[in-house]
Amino acid sequence: MAYFLQQFVNGLTLGAVYGLIAIGYTMVYGIIGMINFAHGEIYMIGAFIAMIAFAVLGVAGVASVPMALIVVLLLAIVFTAAYGWTVERLAYRPLRGSFRLAPLISAIGMSIFLQNYVQLLQGARVKAMGPLFRGGFVLMEDEGFRVTLSYLQLFIIVLTVALMAGFTLLIQRTALGRAQRACEQDQKMAALCGINVDRTISLTFVLGAGLAAVAGLMSTLYYGVIDFFIGFLVGLKAFTAAVLGGIGSLPGAMLGGVLIGLIEAFWAAYFDAAYKDVAAFSILILVLIFRPTGLLGRPQVEKV
Amino acid sequence: MSAAPLLLSVRAVEAFYGPVRALGGVSLDVFEGEIVTLIGANGAGKSTLLMTICGNPAAAAGTILFDGADITAEATHRIVRRGIAQSPEGRRIFPHMTVIENLLIGTTAAATDGVEDDLARVFDLFPVLKERTHQRGGTLSGGEQQMLAIARALMGRPRLLLLDEPSLGLAPIVVRRIFGVIGELNRAQGMTIFLVEQNAYHALALAHRGYVLANGEIVMQGTGAGLLADERIRAAYLEGGIA
Ligand SMILES: Nc1ncnc2c1ncn2[C@@H]1O[C@H](COP(=O)(O)OP(=O)(O)O)[C@@H](O)[C@H]1O
Numbered sequence: 001m002a003y004f005l006q007q008f009v010n011g012l013t014l015g016a017v018y019g020l021i022a023i024g025y026t027m028v029y030g031i032i033g034m035i036n037f038a039h040g041e042i043y044m045i046g047a048f049i050a051m052i053a054f055a056v057l058g059v060a061g062v063a064s065v066p067m068a069l070i071v072v073l074l075l076a077i078v079f080t081a082a083y084g085w086t087v088e089r090l091a092y093r094p095l096r097g098s099f100r101l102a103p104l105i106s107a108i109g110m111s112i113f114l115q116n117y118v119q120l121l122q123g124a125r126v127k128a129m130g131p132l133f134r135g136g137f138v139l140m141e142d143e144g145f146r147v148t149l150s151y152l153q154l155f156i157i158v159l160t161v162a163l164m165a166g167f168t169l170l171i172q173r174t175a176l177g178r179a180q181r182a183c184e185q186d187q188k189m190a191a192l193c194g195i196n197v198d199r200t201i202s203l204t205f206v207l208g209a210g211l212a213a214v215a216g217l218m219s220t221l222y223y224g225v226i227d228f229f230i231g232f233l234v235g236l237k238a239f240t241a242a243v244l245g246g247i248g249s250l251p252g253a254m255l256g257g258v259l260i261g262l263i264e265a266f267w268a269a270y271f272d273a274a275y276k277d278v279a280a281f282s283i284l285i286l287v288l289i290f291r292p293t294g295l296l297g298r299p300q301v302e303k304v
Numbered sequence: 305m306s307a308a309p310l311l312l313s314v315r316a317v318e319a320f321y322g323p324v325r326a327l328g329g330v331s332l333d334v335f336e337g338e339i340v341t342l343i344g345a346n347g348a349g350k351s352t353l354l355m356t357i358c359g360n361p362a363a364a365a366g367t368i369l370f371d372g373a374d375i376t377a378e379a380t381h382r383i384v385r386r387g388i389a390q391s392p393e394g395r396r397i398f399p400h401m402t403v404i405e406n407l408l409i410g411t412t413a414a415a416t417d418g419v420e421d422d423l424a425r426v427f428d429l430f431p432v433l434k435e436r437t438h439q440r441g442g443t444l445s446g447g448e449q450q451m452l453a454i455a456r457a458l459m460g461r462p463r464l465l466l467l468d469e470p471s472l473g474l475a476p477i478v479v480r481r482i483f484g485v486i487g488e489l490n491r492a493q494g495m496t497i498f499l500v501e502q503n504a505y506h507a508l509a510l511a512h513r514g515y516v517l518a519n520g521e522i523v524m525q526g527t528g529a530g531l532l533a534d535e536r537i538r539a540a541y542l543e544g545g546i547a
């Protein structure tokens with residue numbers, strides 16, 4: 001029981017990171033119907049910006065952890081969002097109205113480009129950082145096994161819940177969110193209502209990248225090591241999460257993220273940890289075969 | 305009527321879908337305070353003209369002036385923000401949004417204050433929408449969707465209202481209600497309306513002036529009453545069509 005609970009806590013933490021990234025996949029798919037394969041790299045760039053920002057703050061002698069966290073969070077969001085915006089402008093917008101595979105191919109190209117770009121700028125070696133948080137709560141103790149929720153895990157879960165709640169409110173309640181949903185449902189009509197569709201699409205990329213930046217910061221803290229290739233696997237898992245939840249669905253992405261995180265943690269705990277990635281991708285294949293609309297997705301409405 | 309200022313001026317406008325020419329040099333005028341109707345058979349290019357006025361597809365040749373400004377090459381959302389609202393062919397209600405959300409989307413083109421008053425006004429015109437405030441657009445009946453499409457257009461406080469076949473597929477009683485509202489908007493609020501219809505009898509009876517479009521070209525024009533009395537119009541567009 002204690003072991004199970006511990007895996008649950010670990011899985012939830014992982015799931016938070018996947019869920020935040022999955023939102024970017026699902027929102028972009030919702031509005032322009034393409035899978036942004038460069039989104040994993042956006043997350044990777046977020047992780048790098050976070051690590052660099054921590055290093056700079058360290059050199060500058062900022063000792064207060066909450067202070068450093070807030071500054072790094074803001075820097076990571078702003079700079080990563082700028083990358084998200086630029087990728088859309090350079091690689092996808094010029095291809096709008098082109099044949100369906102064109103932006104997809106462009107996205108794969110962007111993904112490779114961004115990996116190489118970071119490798120050139122930052123080197124191929126793994127970058128490491130010492131832990132920022134230590135300690136945690138002991139949730140229960142059972143036959144000598146301690147279930148702990150580290151302060152870092154708590155931070156990740158609480159921040160994710162807050163961001164997801166805030167993001168849901170933004171989409172459901174504000175004019176900006178309405179414009180976003182209008183573009184998802186009927187871009188031509190949205191424009192006829194006075195909505196600047198191109199700007200709304202840009203904003204979707206910016207918001208998705210901002211959330212991926214937070215996920216990047218979280219993995220930097222959680223794993224302590226990053227390299228230019230981390231976006232590939234994590235991106236693929238977050239994409240799986242988005243498909244599992246129902247691509248295009250915002251609550252689906254969140255739910256899918258948590259489920260993939262839990263599946264991965266439990267698989268690693270009870271089966272062979274070496275095959276935990278296989279578990280996640282088997283889910284992707286099964287969902288695509290048996291329930292392509294995912295858990296919370298609605299059947300595809302024909303886009304006119 | 306023609307002493308009023310010119311609000312919309314379409315001059316020799318052409319529009320294409322790929323290689324297919326849908327409009328072959330259309331010219332027409334709409335003066336402030338008028339109801340002008342455009343009638344024509346299915347496929348004549350009526351919807352294309354309304355969409356081209358809104359920049360999608362953009363005119364390939366010719367000019368479109370709105371209130372004196374050249375809007376021929378402007379982006380759709382900019383044209384709309386100048387004060388041209390459209391209730392398009394097929395209504396295009398946002399199906400997964402509630403009635404109130406659909407109406408609020410319509411305010412994008414207008415100033416942000418006075419939304420409550422605007423809502424009160426459209427609920428006054430279409431009381432049924434008030435009862436359906438939190439219902440999803442996709443679950444409304446055809447007539448309700450048409451009313452919502454017009455109400456959504458009005459929420460942008462347009463100076464020119466474009467209506468594309470608002471009577472299509474609706475029961476006669478609903479058609480009368482909608483045409484009643486169109487007339488009322490024009491009389492009570494002085495709203496300028498450009499009305500596209502296949503239901504030529506109702507449209508010509510309501511309109512001050514009318515144009516007839518065939519194969520992407522204007523083939524006739526005149527006052528509503530004059531066109532209604534014209535033998536050729538009666539033969540081509542009205543036979544058996546008096547609903
Ligand atoms: N999206 C489109 N793509 C290609 N051709 C179109 C499209 N929409 C309309 N057309 C063609 O343009 C012509 C005019 O259509 P339309 O403007 O819809 O006529 P109307 O509204 O008078 O029925 C028709 O021949 C129609 O087939």
Ligand SMILES: [Mg+2]
Binds near residue numbers: 350469
């Ligand atoms: Mg039409």
